[in-house]
Amino acid sequence: MNHQVELNVNGTVYDLSLEPRKTLLAVLRDRLGLTGTKEGCSTGDCGACTVLIDGEPVTSCLVLAVAAEGREVTTVEGVADVDALHPVQEAMVSMGGLQCGFCTPGFIVSSYGLLQKNAAPSEDEIRRALAGNLCRCTGYTKIVEAVQEAAKRMAEKKGGKRAAA
Secondary structure (H helix, E strand, O other), rough: OEEEEEEOOOOEEEEEEOOOOEEEHHHHHHHHHOOOOOOOOOOOOOOEEEEEEEEEEEEEEEEEHHHHHEEHHHHHHHOOOOOHHHHHHHHHHHHOOOOOOOHHHHHHHHHHHHHOOOOOOOHHHHHHHOOOOOOOOOOOOHHHHHHHHHHHHHHHHHHHEEEEE
16 A cells, blocks of 8 residues: 655655655655665665765665655755755865765765764764765775865855855
8 A cells, every 4th residue: 555755855845655665765766766876785784875864864775765754855966056066076076086986976975964064074074974885996085085175165165155245
């Protein structure tokens, strides 16, 4: 039996009729067409499916979609502005924090979530925040450096806005 569920994903509210056993990952990809969130292990170990629910990173392969009702879901598609990449995304590209790209959405979402709460995280805080994301290509150093660079760019952007006002 399906349930009527209202999901708020990236600021858009979707009214859906869902089987209660469907994961948030399946609904995002198959019903909403948001394929940036990747399915890796399906056991919550790799972090490729990481999204934010109410600002907290979760592995969407382990969350039932019905459990996200009434909560704010942010996927990698919701990180960037319409006209420009988010500084986390820019830094991942410019600092070489990605290789094959499969794990990249999960790292971007986890990094974005961290920087929303902590504008100037230490290297250790970054590594802890990204501990749930696995990468087989980069060795993590460039990813951590990209998050540090993103934090720096965000601080400069914020400072620039204050100076111009």
